[in-house]
Amino acid sequence: MTTVDADNPFAGGKAAPSGHVHQWRAFSLLAVAYFMTAADMLIVNVALPTIGRELHFAQADLQWVVTAYALTFGGFLLLGGRAADLLGRRRVFTAGLTLFTAASLACALATSGIFLVIMRGVQGLGAAMVLPAALSIVMNMFPEGAERNKALGLWGATGASGATVGVLAGGAITRYAGWPYIFYLNVIVGGAALLLTRRVVPESRLRIAQRRYDPIGAIAVTTALVIMVYGISQAPTAGWTATRTLALLATSAALLAAFVAIEARAQAPLLPLRLFRLSTLAGSNAVGFLLGAGFYGYIFIGTLYMQQVLGYSALNTGLAWLTVGLTGVALAGPAQVLVTRTSVTLVMAAGLTLTGAGILWATQAPAHGSFWADLAGPFFLTGAVTWIFIPVSIGALVGVTERDAGVASGLIDSSQQLGGAIGIAIASTVAATRTSGLRTQGHAIVGAFTGGFHTALWVCGLIALAGIPIALLLIRRTGITQATAVSQSQVQEPAPAD
Structure with a gap:
């Protein structure tokens, strides 16, 4: 059962015709936050x-400016x-947006690398409150079907x-x-x-006896992933078979196993394991994890390649x-049409194929290449990542009841963010290991960097392509139809307290 703001007649999952304009106004604000x-x-x-230059970061530690955000974002x-x-979706959205904004101000004022990394982690915590609340509000504003x-x-x-636009904006802002x-x-x-939220965004929450x-x-789970990323990032220096590396990875695995055990026994689990009975949800989250690992790792490595090998400025x-x-924006419209007319599975598999192929194509870029000759083709092709993001977002929420809306929306974004954090750590580690090996063999620094980046891109491309069989095996049209039918039948039943 859902509580609804009197000022927002379209909240709670059923949209009144008079509230249609208000729905899209609220959606626009939530989309800006997302x-x-x-x-x-x-x-x-x-x-x-x-x-790195201004705050005296070591080269190997730069990835933490990105992964600190991704780990707390995905972990929470x-x-x-x-x-x-x-507690209320609008209430948590507002609290998260406040924390995110305050942490952003602290990041801007940072004078040391450690403080910046810590504040990036706090930023991620705020984002972890904003995103699932926002997506859950969207799910409750639009009934399941074509409009949703x-x-x-x-x-x-x-x-x-x-x-991708974030990368462009970052370059322009850094330059000017x-x-x-x-x-x-x-x-x-x-x-x-924040000033507009209360005026345009509806409030809703589950009403249960105990919270x-x-x-x-x-x-x-967050501690496990932080330890995992730290162990992976330190492996090139300490050695993959070193006692410290193996101990860190073993500790991470033990904590992940403990997390599963906790969720299996908890009265109100953070991640209800019963959700994975929906094969479409399970498959979409697996693909989302691989998408984050492959695509975010690709952007991280591609950026370093352009700046450290080709000598590009931040703006360029x-x-x-x-x-x-x-390309992503151009393909977004066709993706929505194709998902409705064909299937989530086919669009997702096509997106994975094109994105993975584009990343592997980028491995052919030479040490003294140019953008139009060597990078434009791969970059345009990997814009097909939109064809993964859209069906993954739809598939991960099909058949989910209002009771689990916040958890399911948090789960898919968690999968993508944690995949991104781990993918960046793996790609960075692979690049550093390969570069060090080539330098030992006597290669010049530019050639060694190029070889390291190529190897990392191969890993990113193969990770993306690994999602294809998962999509084809787990995400089926019949599964989506059955899940939708179950969800609609459960809407009439009161949700039991966890």
Whole structure:
């Protein structure tokens, strides 16, 4: 059962005709917040060399400016979704946006690398509250069917464009204003969104007898992933078979196993394992994880290649990535149409094929290449990532009842963000290991960097392509139809308390 604001007749899942304009007005504000959190995953990428010089970062530690955000973002998304369902989705959205905006201001004022990384982690925590609450509100405003598919299609396009447009904006801001203004922009946008939220966004929540949140589960999974990323990132220096590396990875595995055990026994689990009985949800989240790992790792490595090998400025690097965003925007409309007329599976598989092929094509870029001759083709092709983001967003929420809306929406975004954090760590580690090996063999620094980046891109491309069999095996039209029927039958039943 859902509580509804009297001022918002379209809240709670059934849209009144008179509220149609208000729905899309609310959607627009929520999409702006989503765009901001999505862009912040990679908006600092092109500024990393500048940040490293000014804050005295070691080269190997630069990835933490990105992964600190991604880890807390992904690690606490499920808790954010749970809190949104129980405390009120607009309330949690507002609290998260406030935290995100304040942390952005702190990032802009950072004078040390450690402080910046910590504040990026706090930013991620705020985003983990904003995103599932926002997507859960969208699900409750639009009834399941064509209109929700349209909204989720636009939502997926917003996420896909946020990553690439964020890179462009980061380059332009770094070039003309300085890297702190990347975060000052968040303060301006976040402040404006806060002023408008109560006026245009509806409130809704689950009404149950007791509220339980499972913070132990959130801490366990986030700690496990931080330790995993740290172990992977330190492996080139310590050695993959070193006692420290193996101990860190073993500790991470033990904590992940503990997380599963906690969720299986908890009265109100952060991640209800019963959700994975929906094969479409399970498959979409698996694809989402691989998408994050392959695509975000690709952008991270591609950015370093352009700046450290080709000598591009931050602005030129951002402009180069615009080609991916333009393709993504152009393909967003056809993706929505194809998902409705064909199937989520086919569009997703096509997107994975094109994106993976584009990443592998980028491995052919030479040490002294040029954008139009060597990078434009791969970049345009990987813009097809929109064809993964959109069906993944739809598939991960099909058949999910209002009771689990916040958890399911948090889960898919968590899968993508954590995949991104781990993918960046793996790609960075592979590149560093290969570069070190080539330098030992006597290769010049530019050639060694190029070889390291090529090897990392091979890994990213293969990770993306690994999602194809998962999509074909787990995400089927019959499964989507059955899940939708079950969801609609359960809408008439009161949701039991967890």
